Amino acid sequence: MLELTNVSSGYGETQVLYDLSVTAKAGRVLAVLGRNGAGKSTTLKTVMGLLPTRSGAISFDGATLPGKPYEVAKAGIGYVPETRDIFPSLTVRENLDLAAKRFEGSDWTIERVVELFPRLGERMSNGGTQLSGGEQQMLAIARALLMNPRLLILDEPTEGLAPVIVQQIHDKLMELKRGGLSMVLVEQNFGFATSLADDVAIVSKGQIVWTGSPAEIRADIEAQHRWLGV
């Protein structure tokens, strides 16, 4: 579904990704793991067209990516950035409205995302800054869903969240997975990622160094130690 072939990318003079190749398959959840600074977020930003590709190819369902970020979203990739990027001066409803208006005809309506995240329904008239970290994450996911993605990519959705909220986010993502949504999940939380994933890829120094199943990485203590510092 999403295929990166020998992708190199970075920031200005600094190269971060070196011939990185990885595939996310339709109807599956790919967990991308790796130490801090390995290049996980850079990989997602490159897919989304937020960073230029220096070499290599990215294809999504046969179409060539990346384009401009808005075009990538239109092509069917929903992106929940690490920074969540909700509009703090707008209310929850306004944040949702903005996404819904730009993506009319989406399978996802505001009613449907509120059904998934009832907490957002209770916070509709609250401003972005009044939300807890967990609520901000829910809003960021809800907004991405309104853009009608066939593939949802999430950058460390559990970062900074209390365990009880992490569990809630886990259950929601599991619900989306059961509904057939394909996902790429970048995570530092090993247990969270491997319990949701069908496939696992590990990034180190801008390259994929390990691929396999959740059961294989759970059993491979040496790989965990070597690539994840677990």
Ligand SMILES: Nc1ncnc2c1ncn2[C@@H]1O[C@H](COP(=O)(O)OP(=O)(O)O)[C@@H](O)[C@H]1O
């Ligand atoms: N905006 C930036 N400008 C320059 N270097 C950056 C920038 N963002 C990240 N980097 C560098 O790119 C490397 C990979 O970062 P990143 O993809 O964010 O890692 P990860 O998400 O795996 O923790 C790091 O060495 C980081 O310092």
Ligand SMILES: [Mg+2]
């Ligand atoms: Mg990151």
